[in-house]
Amino acid sequence: MLFALWYKEWLKTKWTLVAIGAINLLVAAGVYLDLANTMKTVEANVVLMNVVFKEYLYYVDIKYIPALSGLIYAVMQFTPELSQSRLKLTLHLPAPEQKILATTQLIGALELAAIFAIDYLILAATTLAFFPVEVFDSMTVTVAPWFFAGFAAYFVTAAAFVEISWTRRVVIALTGYALVDALFLGVSFNAGNDAFAHAWWAAALVVSATFLLLFVSGFHYKRGIV
Amino acid sequence: METVVEAIDLTHYYGKKLVYENLNFKIKKGSIFGLLGKNGTGKTTTINILNGYLRPKSGRCLMLGEDSYNLSPDTKSRVGFLIEGHIQYQFMNVVQIEKFYRRFYPRWKRAPYFELMSKMAISESQQISKMSCGQRSQVALGLILAQDPDLLILDDYSMGLDAGYRRLFLDYLDEYARSEGKTIFVTSHIIQDLEDFLDDCVIMGYNEVLVDMPLKEFRETxxxxxxxxxxxxxxxxxxxxxxxxxxxxxxxxxxxxxxxxxxxxxxxxxxxxxxxxxxxxxxxxxxxxxxxxxxx
Amino acid sequence: MILRRLGKTVLAALVVLFAAAALPDIYWELFYTPPKEPRAFYSPTVNDFAIIKGGVDGTLYYTPDEDGFDGDWFEEAVPFLTYRQLVSEGKLPDTLHGVAMDPKAIRDNNFTFAVKPRYVRKELIPLFPLFESQSGRVRLDMPEDYCRIADRVEFVHAARNEVIEEKSVKFTEALAEAGFAFPGKRTFGNFNTRKPFDAGVFAVDADDKVFHIIQAKGEPIVADLKIPDDLTPVYIATREMELREFYGILVGEDSRVFMISYDDYKLIELPLEGFNWRTDELSMRGDILFRTVNIIKKDEVSAFAIDRDYELIDAYSEPMETKYDRASGTVAEALFPFQIRFLTANDPYVGFHARLSGPIALILMTLSAVVAFFVYRKRGAPMKYAAPGIALAFLTGVFGLIVVAAIPDFE
The missing domain is CATH 3.30.70 (Alpha-Beta Plaits)
Known part of the structure; x- marks a missing residue:
């Protein structure tokens, strides 16, 4: 079942995945190129000064990319399922419904995770190439909620798409928007580095919990509860 | 005679609008049953209740002995379901979609599917999204036949099909049902094709059942x-x-x-x-x- | 089944959480006007506090005893702020309190310090430039390396991104010799080149002792401030001034505030009352005659006038209207049983801040429960399914009502 569902998702979303992957790669590579260029034209100690004391986030370009990726992926994954009630086919497959939904969503999350992992590796390599490890620590804490936002956007969009009642769909979408928005919180213009230094685990927990929303929507869909 | 599907006192409303009240019917094993009615009389609603996609306001439905609201995977594997409009995964091609479904059904039979496909002038790599409505209906039919279900539920199989494809569709179904003792449940709003096909029929009016009897009896009386x-x-x-x-x-x-x-x-x-x-x-x-x- | 139940709980919790954050936010966006915050300056001409309170509808000038003054009065009451204007108008007195008024002397003696909860809480990336304090040049140069004080002192060459071993060892040994306990905690200093000279950094060690570290001609000079055992430093602000009277101020865990005297590192406690660094902002303004400290709390501003021997001369406080003293605050309390914020002005980090409303909220809470009851009755839900929803509507008021309205609770 796992393989078959993965096969189906792959056939459905491969081009989406390629496009999202390309955007992510371009932006992440852009972060490297920008910084490499800056390091050539500005003295390293001045750049570091700005990083440490002025919250110069050389990686800020990536900020909304994961959330956007999650949103697009969910739309591309679930639009074909929901147009013409195609999800009915999927839920008629001889397997437990929740298992089908969980697997479908897990496949999406893993594919996104793979893309985000590449992003992060590029950011990590870029940071460690130019800066001491303290900057790497700070970068990790700063970008973590941005990547969480990618998963949150994905899970919430999926749940909002599958939901059949417009009232609930709006409630889920607004709540999801508030959650994603909160993951970009920070005191300064750039959201402030390390804003989630003490709360990243709570953010991770809340975002993980949104994985479960699809089961509620899926149940409503399956049973026609308007 | 064994009963495959039984609707017991089904009552459903959409909001305050009554669809029907106390709908009862039984489908005998090995029979071909038609749920007929004009548009808006609740045919698709009944199909949705039958497949567990809708909970009736009251009453219940038994499918192969199971409450349709909670069908087990095993029962689902014994029910072939054609969604209104011959909907299938349009991002797959003929070969891919067979490969996908094959893994879910223990009794999967590839032969009838590919036999049907070979009669169509489409290449294996053609995506379903690029097929004509008739071609799509053949893919959907082939998949259901390959599944080798005990019960076929066909929601408006005739939708969008010209006379030739409708005839082809019914010929296949007829052959399948007669030779293997399968049960078929069809809904349709195109009636003339069904003359020699149906065993039993229920004709729905707005909010009520108008006819519930063997087709032969209906024609005679x-x-x-x-x-x-x-x-x-x-x-x-x-x-x-x-x-x-x-x-x-x-x-x-x-x-x-x-x-x-x-x-x-x-x-x-x-x-x-x-x-x-x-x-x-x-x-x-x-x-x-x-x-x-x-x-x- | 269990996943769906959990999912429903998660959805309900998220709706309540973010409604409790967003709805009050929208409400305050519409109905909040910031209160007028008074600032008090100890005036050498009035010999009392000269207080300014500004807002959108005009600015008030007054003293603790008398109000109704105007801007011209205020300008002359705070000559150390306005001396350049006064000089140009020929209004600067020759002497004040027996001290000759010379614009250069006034300028050299003026300074400010600010301590805000979020400054204390903010932990910067633990790297800093250690300036060369005796380069022999007039201007300070940014060093090419960055310093970290972890398990030892390390200097990282910024361009090469490599540890400079020799220098690291030299400084580690110097710190160890002075009694510094590794790993270091926080380091404070003025990390910019826009200052007349460099007075090094103050580093807090593993035992919460404070050390002064200067680099002079490439060599480390390390001094233990020998702060008292009962003092745990949480924040140090430094200021390099030609005056060379102090290095800066130090705030303790217990909210005591000290000046760090120049050269001998003597800690002089400021005679303040009621300061709490966790919630209050402190702003200190020093001039040629006095140091005035304003402590801004949520509901009160207090001011302390201190002479240059750090003896208290005068103190003043006035209550400040909080948003809950106003009608809009009462309405907010009635509307929302609680309000949640993830960010506050006092913390640079995202956290969970909940504020419970007073008993007035009970009215709408009860009403919400009643509405929920009727919603469930209309849906024909058995009590078993309705009870949790009604309880939620009571406990969380309008927030819970959204959940009740949006999520069907029985099947």
Missing amino acids: FKRYDFEHDASPETPLKKSDVLLNYEWLKTRGVVYSFAERAAVEKALAESGAKPRNVREVPMSLEDAFIGVTGKY
């Missing part, structure tokens, strides 16, 4: 009587158990009834219609369907 009259253009007729449906034209009238001519003549006379020359007129299935459901 449901009659049309034409007559002439001199009465006013205003009809004196009222619907009753005998005068199931009627048309009142300027100089003549038409009555549909399950009753014999004598009873119909009596009912007409009692209403003061003064009919002349009451005679039975033969009908096609479609005529009979319209006779039951009315033109509007």
